[in-house]
Amino acid sequence: MKPFRFKHFEIQQSKDVFRVGTDGVLLGILADAENASEVLEIGTGTGLISLMLAQRNPDAHFFGIDINEEAVLLTKANFENSPFHSRLKNIHQDLKTFETKTKFDLIVSNPPYFEESSSDKDKLARQTVELNFKQLIKASASLMSEQGVLSVIIPAEAGSGFIETALKYRLFLKRKINIKGIDGSKTKRLVLEFSFTEAVIKESDFVIEKSPRQYSDPYLELTKEFHIFKNQH
Template sequence: MGKNSHFQFKQFTIQQDQCAMKVCTDACVLGAWTDVDNADRILDIGTGTGLLSLMIAQRNTYAAIDAVEIEAEAFFQAGENVHESPFKGRIQLYHEAIQDFESEHQYDLIVTNPPFFQSDLRSPAEKINRAHHSETLDFAGLLNAVKTLLKAEGRFSILLPVEEGIQFRTMANEQGWQLRREMTLLHKPDKKPFRTLMEFQNQPSPVLQVLTETLNIYETNGVTYDPKFRMLLKDFYLKF
């Protein structure tokens, strides 16, 4: 998915010709999976094309959403996508690093699809490096930003590759964050998991039961979409 210059959803369009990070299936899953209930103020860290902010605005019809993006081309393209959407009145974009971002508000929910390829071979294209690698935002910096900006009773959701997810979960646990929900994403049942989606909160609860689930994009034949995947994305994908 996501090689075209734009991607059409049911209620909005994502232009992506200026962005290093295109629309991808795992990001769409994060946008549809994240718990957006009872969230009046939401922060999207590293918004890219604006995809997560727009998906969340569609699902939560009242929240004010702030979206932060450091890469100039992505910031301006996100602005274009938001402006052309039905949700432009509720999404505010900021062109800066999350480490420098200051808000007069704290947030009920923070969502992020961060740079995560901490050890992969680097691309010759610098903006792709910034989008994929953690040189501008490592896990410690991300957790520090979230701790500052999230309400005490708030929650945050993150998407990572499986190995990086293990590292992040360990670091988050060491800092007192508690895992509430986790989804493991597979292309199909006979393949290895390739992404982990996690939701954390900052208020430990000894009786909290972590909700864990697995999602396959396709059935075993690799062609037919899994019914659970179709149900999750049915409000967004035209094909569903």
């Protein structure tokens, strides 16, 4: 399978690991990584999100975990081949049994969100077989620093349930970005960010395409240091 090339790094891909996709790129450009020193990515896949955040924040250190051994090997290779390799580490680990003394300033995840089904395609990455939203939230609440942030991207229809569950673990919604595929369409994804501090929620819309196959100006602006665009301006 061909690697996915960005301006400053490339992602080796595999048919056995969830490929580079729009959701991962969106979390990589939108997650609040500015003030983070220690970052945890839950479910690294190819390592895409951590690599994007490492490029955005040159001072942060990143730790990734994934239950899929193939994904761990792929992430390790992608981390080692990047300019940020000294700040990136990942291990083969189930979140449900993960223990560390480190408290993370930012936890990011593009978690599985489909209910378990008979399909075997990207089963661990896409279906809630090994990790559901409650398990993700509970673990994140115990791993976050007092000023930490949990940042996720999930389907729009799952938003209210995720927010309600987070509240049970004293995680308050602080930021909500409504992702629309094309200008004028319904919200299809949400980037949600939580912290232990209750505050006024910052809500905004983000449109990927202004017209079919034409990226919006905000998308082009936020991804200009990552994507190698052709004939987009």
